[in-house]
Amino acid sequence: MGLILSVLEQGMIYAIMGLGVYITYKILDFPDLTVDGSFPLGAAIGAAMISRDMNPLLAVLAAAAAGAVVGFLTGLIHVKLKVRDLLSGIIMMTALYTVHLRVAGKANLPIYGKSTIFENDLVNGIFTGPLEQFKTVIIILVFTLVAKYLLDWYLSTKSGFMLRATGDNPVIVTSSGVDEGKIKIIGLAISNALVTMGGCIYAQQQRFYDASMGPGTVVIGLASVIIGTSLFKKVTIIRVTSSVIIGSILYKACVAIAIKLGMPSSDLKLITAVLFLIILVAGMDRKTKAKAVTAAQEKAAAGLTAGLSDTEGSSDGSTDGSEV
Numbered sequence: 001m002g003l004i005l006s007v008l009e010q011g012m013i014y015a016i017m018g019l020g021v022y023i024t025y026k027i028l029d030f031p032d033l034t035v036d037g038s039f040p041l042g043a044a045i046g047a048a049m050i051s052r053d054m055n056p057l058l059a060v061l062a063a064a065a066a067g068a069v070v071g072f073l074t075g076l077i078h079v080k081l082k083v084r085d086l087l088s089g090i091i092m093m094t095a096l097y098t099v100h101l102r103v104a105g106k107a108n109l110p111i112y113g114k115s116t117i118f119e120n121d122l123v124n125g126i127f128t129g130p131l132e133q134f135k136t137v138i139i140i141l142v143f144t145l146v147a148k149y150l151l152d153w154y155l156s157t158k159s160g161f162m163l164r165a166t167g168d169n170p171v172i173v174t175s176s177g178v179d180e181g182k183i184k185i186i187g188l189a190i191s192n193a194l195v196t197m198g199g200c201i202y203a204q205q206q207r208f209y210d211a212s213m214g215p216g217t218v219v220i221g222l223a224s225v226i227i228g229t230s231l232f233k234k235v236t237i238i239r240v241t242s243s244v245i246i247g248s249i250l251y252k253a254c255v256a257i258a259i260k261l262g263m264p265s266s267d268l269k270l271i272t273a274v275l276f277l278i279i280l281v282a283g284m285d286r287k288t289k290a291k292a293v294t295a296a297q298e299k300a301a302a303g304l305t306a307g308l309s310d311t312e313g314s315s316d317g318s319t320d321g322s323e324v
Contacts, residue, residue: 001133007256008137011249012144013202014220018228018248019151019241020194021221026229026240027167028187033089033218034074037096038067038192040214042199044100047109047209056117060143060200067196068189070096075185093214100211107211116204117143136205143201147194148241154190163187195221216269223276224248230282251275 017039024032042063049059070092078088101107117123118136127135154160165172166183173180195217203209228247232238238246258271 003256003260005133005137007253008249009140009205010202011252012137012140012245013198013205014224014252015144015198015245015248016147016201017195017198017217018221018224018244019147020191020198021218022225022240022244023151023163023187023191023194025222025225027164028184029167030078030184030188031086031089032074032188032191033086034070034092034096034188034192035089035195035218035221036214036216037093037100038070038195039199039202039217040209040211041070041096041100041103042067042196042201043203043209043213044104044109045196046200046203047111048103048105050111050114050116050204051109053114056115056120056204059204060117060197063200064193064197067192067194070196071188071190071192072185074192075181075188078188079181079184097211097214100214104209104211108208109210110208111203112207114207116207117201118204140201140205143197144245147197148245151190151194152239152241159183159186216272219272219276220248220251223251223272223279226279227251230279 017035021032021035024030024035045063045066046056046059049062050056074088074092077083077091078085083091115121118139123135123139127138131138155164162173162176162178162183163186166180166187170180173183199213202213224247225244226247227250228243228245229240231247231250232243235243254275255268255271258275259265259268263271
């Protein structure tokens with residue numbers, strides 16, 4: 001039971017971050033490496049505020065606001081300064097390493113014994129008896145669902161439609177008189193707000209901030225998005241945001257199983273890299289097969305059309321001959 005709860009807890013925390021990666025990777029087609037800096041920034045803000053006995057819920061909101069600013073700056077570098085998307089993310093990721101160290105004050109900041117969203121008088125009063133062991137996973141589920149439904153709502157608005165159109169067909173956006181660059185900046189701001197929110201919740205769940213939390217975060221987010229969208233691509237009753245959450249939980253389950261089978265926790269980054277490679281290759285194979293099937297269908301259709309044309313030509317020739 002402990003392993004299952006741990007997988008669900010971390011899977012849903014990283015799912016919040018995965019929703020942010022979904023915006024940049026799937027919707028905007030923007031390789032945003034800012035994620036590796038904004039996730040530990042959220043953790044640093046949460047740990048720094050809680051260590052000063054500030055409201056833990058306020059820390060989550062402050063982290064999300066900081067993430068929005070970070071995403072705005074990434075978009076500004078890309079759109080206004082004409083720096084390539086990948087380089088914009090790298091620049092911000094590098095700068096944020098110093099920022100989150102300055103925010104926390106040191107490379108490792110524990111918050112044991114402090115009030116968090118999981119451990120306070122209100123929560124302890126609600127979750128008593130048998131429910132006590134499930135309090136963390138229930139609270140994380142609430143935050144994850146709030147993030148999911150808020151994103152679903154935004155994507156159903158006119159601004160959300162423009163965001164999706166920017167990634168799919170930028171011509172539609174510009175022809176509608178909307179600034180494509182402005183939409184990109186908004187998308188990056190929302191994305192990084194979700195990422196820093198996930199980082200803050202993660203720090204409160206783990207009860208510490210560490211400067212090494214950042215590297216590899218974007219890989220976990222991408223893996224969650226790819227697993228979820230690949231597995232549930234044809235399941236119309238499940239929204240894409242829900243599939244990202246499920247994908248994150250499945251990814252964390254795979255990592256937990258690998259460690260349970262005897263791999264040392266020090267090999268976690270290696271496990272992450274190998275799993276991500278397998279997911280990418282599997283996704284590429286599926287796309288290749290789909291393209292092959294489509295090409296075969298198009299070839300068959302072209303052959304059928306050519307055959308019909310030849311038949312019609314022969315019929316016309318026979319008719320002309322009989323009339324003469």
